[in-house]
Amino acid sequence: MIVDHLDLTRAEFFAGTGWEIKPEGACKADVCVPLDPGGGFDAPATAERLGMSIVADDPTGLWAFGPESLGNRTLVSAEAPELVLPDVDGREFHLSSLRGQKVVIVSWAPY
Amino acid sequence: MHVNGLEVVTVSLELSGPDASRPYIEAARPEHPSLLDSEHRMDALFGVVNIPNVVWIDEDGMIVRPAEPGWPSARPELPSDLRASLPPVGRARTAPAVPERGPDPMALLRSGQSRDGYADAIRDWVARGAASEYALTPDEVVARSQPRSPDLSKGAAHFELANHLWRTGRRDLAVDHFNECHRLQPANWTYKRQAWSLVGNERVGGTYGRFVQGPLEGEEDSWPFASEFRSDTALVGEGEYYPKTM
Numbered sequence: 001m002i003v004d005h006l007d008l009t010r011a012e013f014f015a016g017t018g019w020e021i022k023p024e025g026a027c028k029a030d031v032c033v034p035l036d037p038g039g040g041f042d043a044p045a046t047a048e049r050l051g052m053s054i055v056a057d058d059p060t061g062l063w064a065f066g067p068e069s070l071g072n073r074t075l076v077s078a079e080a081p082e083l084v085l086p087d088v089d090g091r092e093f094h095l096s097s098l099r100g101q102k103v104v105i106v107s108w109a110p111y
Numbered sequence: 112m113h114v115n116g117l118e119v120v121t122v123s124l125e126l127s128g129p130d131a132s133r134p135y136i137e138a139a140r141p142e143h144p145s146l147l148d149s150e151h152r153m154d155a156l157f158g159v160v161n162i163p164n165v166v167w168i169d170e171d172g173m174i175v176r177p178a179e180p181g182w183p184s185a186r187p188e189l190p191s192d193l194r195a196s197l198p199p200v201g202r203a204r205t206a207p208a209v210p211e212r213g214p215d216p217m218a219l220l221r222s223g224q225s226r227d228g229y230a231d232a233i234r235d236w237v238a239r240g241a242a243s244e245y246a247l248t249p250d251e252v253v254a255r256s257q258p259r260s261p262d263l264s265k266g267a268a269h270f271e272l273a274n275h276l277w278r279t280g281r282r283d284l285a286v287d288h289f290n291e292c293h294r295l296q297p298a299n300w301t302y303k304r305q306a307w308s309l310v311g312n313e314r315v316g317g318t319y320g321r322f323v324q325g326p327l328e329g330e331e332d333s334w335p336f337a338s339e340f341r342s343d344t345a346l347v348g349e350g351e352y353y354p355k356t357m
Contacts (some may be wrong), residue, residue: 001271002271002272002275011212015335026142028325029251040346045195051259051261052264053261053262053264053265053267053268053282054162054237054268055265055268055269055272055288057186057272057276057288059281059284060281060284061278062272062275062276063303064268064269064271064272064275065268066264066265066266066267066268066271067155067156067259067267068259068264069259069260069261069263069266070125070259071253071343072258072259072260073253073254073256073257073258073259074157074158074177074178074213074255074256074257074259075157075158075174075177075252075256076328077249077253078173078174078175078248078249078250078252078253078254079172079173079174080166080168080172080173080174081156081157083147083152083153083156085122085146085152086129086146086147087144087145087147088129088132088136088146088147089129090131090196092127093120093144093146095120095168096172098118098120098168099170099171099172100170101116101117101118101170102116102167102168102169102236102237103117103118103119103120103167103168103169103241104112104116104117104118104120104166104167104168104181104183105120105121105122105153105157105165105166105168106119106120106121106122106163106164106165106181106183107122107123107124107148107153107159107162107163107164107165107178107301108121108122108123108124108135108162108163108167109124109301109304109305109308110123110125110131110132110134110321111124111125111304111305111311111312111321111322111324
């Protein structure tokens with residue numbers, strides 16, 4: 001997630017990271033990580049709790065939030081995250097639209 | 112691969128626009144979704160670190176095999192005239208010294224995951240579902256997913272910035288972030304090869320410019336990255352490029 005300010009709303013944080021802020025904490029699939037109680041939503045503090053690195057690009061004033069690092073593994077749950085990507089004709093495709101079928105996602109590159 | 116009861120989704124990990132991937136997609140004439148992942152979300156979301164790579168997901172949306180090297184189809188991956196059409200490539204000045212290898216330095220890159228049985232393993236799972244020996248439990252899926260330390264998270268953040276800055280014309284800044292990304296995630300080959308291919312493609316162009324992943328001979332001093340494909344892959348050991356997971 002690339003942002004130009006760090007005081008994100010809960011909705012922005014969820015849209016960019018897939019972690020939803022609930023009373024029990026930051027939640028993704030069946031995993032919830034408790035957050036410090038009280039006050040408003042603090043994106044950098046939440047990112048730190050989730051092991052998300054925040055990297056700055058000083059010349060442009062941009063930041064990038066890296067993916068979570070919990071349990072030292074890429075996946076916190078076997079539930080497939082939602083994946084939304086365009087196809088080669090620009091149409092948006094949602095992985096969740098294939099629910100009900102077995103799927104293999106094959107990654108490749110033109111290099 | 113066409114198997115009843117299975118949906119194949121392909122994802123191209125390429126920062127440039129659709130035109131880079133379109134020729135390959137059109138040549139394959141797929142009947143399945145062919146997606147473009149310009150930000151390498153597959154790396155951050157699923158743990159893809161090299162290609163070709165396969166993730167298996169069941170009908171309930173549960174991953175049953177996390178991102179791993181895989182060859183679902185028997186088609187050759189690289190164009191047959193590729194090798195002959197690439198110009199001689201030098202080494203990055205800052206690349207580590209590499210050991211002398213035998214007559215086929217690429218042989219080690221082909222070691223590791225067995226390619227021949229991969230499609231049959233998928234067919235076994237399609238036929239038998241959770242009863243297939245290849246379908247992992249949720250705990251196994253999480254445990255066998257790629258490592259993710261704070262440093263690796265940082266590397267992914269640097270990649271995302273590099274990607275954004277390259278596409279918005281700040282290539283000088285992008286290169287710094289690519290180099291930091293590679294330093295933090297040395298085992299992620301798509302992060303490396305994506306970056307190298309961008310410059311290779313600019314300098315060579317043509318059908319296969321993206322496969323030039325190092326400085327042209329004589330242009331080593333203007334190569335902006337800390338290393339390149341020849342030097343980095345010369346350090347790869349047996350079974351390290353495509354680790355055996357099946």
